[in-house]
Amino acid sequence: xxxxxxxxxRVRSRTKFSQLPATLIIGGxxxxxxxxxxxxxxxxxxxxxxxxNVRNRYLPIGSEGYLLGTDKFGRDVLTQIxxxxxxxxxxxxxxxxxxxxxGTLLGLYVAAAGARVKNIVSRAVDVxxxxxGILIAMVLATAIGPGNTAAIxxxxxxxxxxxxxxxxGPAVQVLSQDxxxxxxxYGRKKWFVLFNHVLPNxxxxxxxxxxxxxxxxxxxxxxxxFLGVGAxxxxxxxGRTLKEAQPLxxxxxxxxxxxxxxxxxxxxxxxxxxxxxRAYLDPQQTRKR
Amino acid sequence: xxxxxxxxxxxxxxxxxxxxxxxxxxxxxxxxVGESGSGKSMIVMSILGLQPKSAKVTGxxxxxxxxxxxxxxxxxxxxxxxxxxxxxxxxxxxxNPTMRIGRQIAEAVSLHSIDGKKTVNRRVRELIDNVRxxxxxxxxxxxxxxxxxxxxxxxxxxxxxxxxxxxxxxDEATTALDVTVQGEILKLLLALSKELEMGLIFVSHxxxxxxxxxxxxxxxxxxxxxxFGPVDSVIDHPAHRYSDALITANIAFPENxxxxxxxxxxxxxxxxxxxxxGEFPDGCRFRNRCGFAVTACRLFVPLQQVDNGHLxxxxxxxxxxxxxxxxx
Numbered sequence: 001x002x003x004x005x006x007x008x009x010r011v012r013s014r015t016k017f018s019q020l021p022a023t024l025i026i027g028g029x030x031x032x033x034x035x036x037x038x039x040x041x042x043x044x045x046x047x048x049x050x051x052x053n054v055r056n057r058y059l060p061i062g063s064e065g066y067l068l069g070t071d072k073f074g075r076d077v078l079t080q081i082x083x084x085x086x087x088x089x090x091x092x093x094x095x096x097x098x099x100x101x102x103g104t105l106l107g108l109y110v111a112a113a114g115a116r117v118k119n120i121v122s123r124a125v126d127v128x129x130x131x132x133g134i135l136i137a138m139v140l141a142t143a144i145g146p147g148n149t150a151a152i153x154x155x156x157x158x159x160x161x162x163x164x165x166x167x168x169g170p171a172v173q174v175l176s177q178d179x180x181x182x183x184x185x186y187g188r189k190k191w192f193v194l195f196n197h198v199l200p201n202x203x204x205x206x207x208x209x210x211x212x213x214x215x216x217x218x219x220x221x222x223x224x225x226f227l228g229v230g231a232x233x234x235x236x237x238x239g240r241t242l243k244e245a246q247p248l249x250x251x252x253x254x255x256x257x258x259x260x261x262x263x264x265x266x267x268x269x270x271x272x273x274x275x276x277x278r279a280y281l282d283p284q285q286t287r288k289r
Numbered sequence: 290x291x292x293x294x295x296x297x298x299x300x301x302x303x304x305x306x307x308x309x310x311x312x313x314x315x316x317x318x319x320x321x322v323g324e325s326g327s328g329k330s331m332i333v334m335s336i337l338g339l340q341p342k343s344a345k346v347t348g349x350x351x352x353x354x355x356x357x358x359x360x361x362x363x364x365x366x367x368x369x370x371x372x373x374x375x376x377x378x379x380x381x382x383x384x385n386p387t388m389r390i391g392r393q394i395a396e397a398v399s400l401h402s403i404d405g406k407k408t409v410n411r412r413v414r415e416l417i418d419n420v421r422x423x424x425x426x427x428x429x430x431x432x433x434x435x436x437x438x439x440x441x442x443x444x445x446x447x448x449x450x451x452x453x454x455x456x457x458x459x460d461e462a463t464t465a466l467d468v469t470v471q472g473e474i475l476k477l478l479l480a481l482s483k484e485l486e487m488g489l490i491f492v493s494h495x496x497x498x499x500x501x502x503x504x505x506x507x508x509x510x511x512x513x514x515x516x517f518g519p520v521d522s523v524i525d526h527p528a529h530r531y532s533d534a535l536i537t538a539n540i541a542f543p544e545n546x547x548x549x550x551x552x553x554x555x556x557x558x559x560x561x562x563x564x565x566x567g568e569f570p571d572g573c574r575f576r577n578r579c580g581f582a583v584t585a586c587r588l589f590v591p592l593q594q595v596d597n598g599h600l601x602x603x604x605x606x607x608x609x610x611x612x613x614x615x616x617x
Binding site for chain 2: 075
């Protein structure tokens with residue numbers, strides 16, 4: 001552990017921008033761009049996202065005034081994509097953060113608990129990981145009605161066991177370190193030790209896991225709204241844009257390609273960012289692989 | 290101040306430590322000596338309630354009249370650090386690598402007594418000064434890996450004495466350090482114990498070190514105290530065969546070449562190794578490694594008095610003239 005920190009410190013103090021992992025830079029740019037677009041949508045979009053304009057239906061990509069063309073109601077596709085980015089990020093950020101928080105607390109609790117609790121909860125977590133999340137979403141949508149709330153709740157339920165499992169392993173390892181025993185020896189109480197001594201030492205794992213979960217959440221959000229379980233009209237969403245374009249594949253193929261590419265780049269961006277962060281925060285582990 | 294009575298630690302039904310009686314009064318320094326696996330750490334850890342989860346502790350450990358065995362975890366946490374400080378074995382592994390030294394000491398300070406950022410900071414500096422660390426500004430800003438082992442141990446001592454404990458437990462506190470640094474840390478512990486009138490339980494396998502620091506010493510084997518008494522008396526005139534074996538296994542500080550030659554010829558290792566838990570023989574636990582075992586060793590041997598305050602449990606003890614007393 002000490003050597004690990006030593007190495008990463010030494011590396012970090014010397015790293016210049018050009019020495020950062022390429023994946024980190026590319027991922028960072030893609031994710032940063034996505035966030036900028038999503039924030040921009042609050043102030044400005046090329047056209048009003050809801051207003052229909054039947055005269056300009058099915059304009060191809062590159063039409064004058066409509067960079068990415070228009071859909072069957074004559075709405076600007078670029079506007080739809082920008083609004084979709086906002087919804088996509090909203091759902092994935094909210095759900096990932098909440099499930100990470102709950103999952104981390106659960107993971108820390110389990111890691112410090114006795115053998116019996118550890119066994120029972122670990123197995124329960126394994127079961128939780130095995131349950132297909134789409135199924136949870138479908139059930140939830142029938143129960144509370146489709147929409148962003150259903151999507152967010154489903155992703156949270158899906159991700160809690162995933163993030164708990166990621167935390168338990170490293171937390172157990174850190175808990176066996178001498179400095180944890182020393183901390184108890186100075187009279188620190190369990191949760192104080194967990195937050196002040198265990199959490200900082202597993203933060204790199206959690207940060208990397210978060211970016212991987214963001215990527216998955218974006219994909220899941222798109223899938224759910226494609227299936228009609230997620231965001232409902234008039235809220236723009238990449239999955240729904242894709243679904244609406246599906247029957248029109250032969251008339252206007254670009255209507256499917258554009259949201260598809262948006263999803264690809266968003267997921268790619270978060271995955272690259274996660275990979276890059278892992279290489280940056282934990283060089284030793286990366287070298288071992 | 291600290292009274293241990295009939296302490297019995299068992300793991301899965303096997304006895305790993307058994308102390309009939311041990312008392313430490315205010316400001317007293319006592320050494321616990323024994324090989325690795327002799328159970329000395331188990332005894333001190335059960336005082337703090339930090340024994341492994343699989344271990345079961347019975348008996349009585351009273352600290353200022355408060356019974357520590359069976360005390361709820363929350364109350365134990367107040368006693369740890371607050372009244373009893375712990376200096377851990379390996380300083381390089383005992384500090385959180387992701388946290389600056391200043392914050393770690395401040396944590397120990399603010400946990401039990403002092404509030405308010407300014408008071409805490411002043412106390413942190415005072416502690417750094419107490420343990421004779423130079424350049425407090427740099428130390429406070431440093432991460433553990435930027436300090437040497439000796440400096441790290443000083444930081445840990447500062448944390449242990451942060452709340453003016455009445456008793457300090459040093460569990461092999463100098464074992465992981467360079468010999469050159471060991472001496473300084475020992476002097477520091479000794480000086481602090483005297484200045485702050487702190488009791489000290491000093492766990493070590495080095496009798497020379499114990500003689501330097503402590504007033505009394507308990508030699509531990511198989512989880513039992515086999516010999517107890519004032520350091521000089523025990524080291525110069527050991528009664529128990531195990532104490533004697535430990536002393537002859539220790540290289541004395543040679544003053545000339547003749548000393549070196551004598552030391553090397555007298556140097557003995559102890560036959561065999563400490564048995565695993567549950568494999569100790571009945572009666573005297575040392576008898577299967579002892580060259581002087583007699584029939585009586587098969588029976589339980591109680592502690593017996595040699596001299597005022599010097600106790601041992603040996604059936605065939607070394608008499609004061611150094612000859613074996615074989616009348617038993």
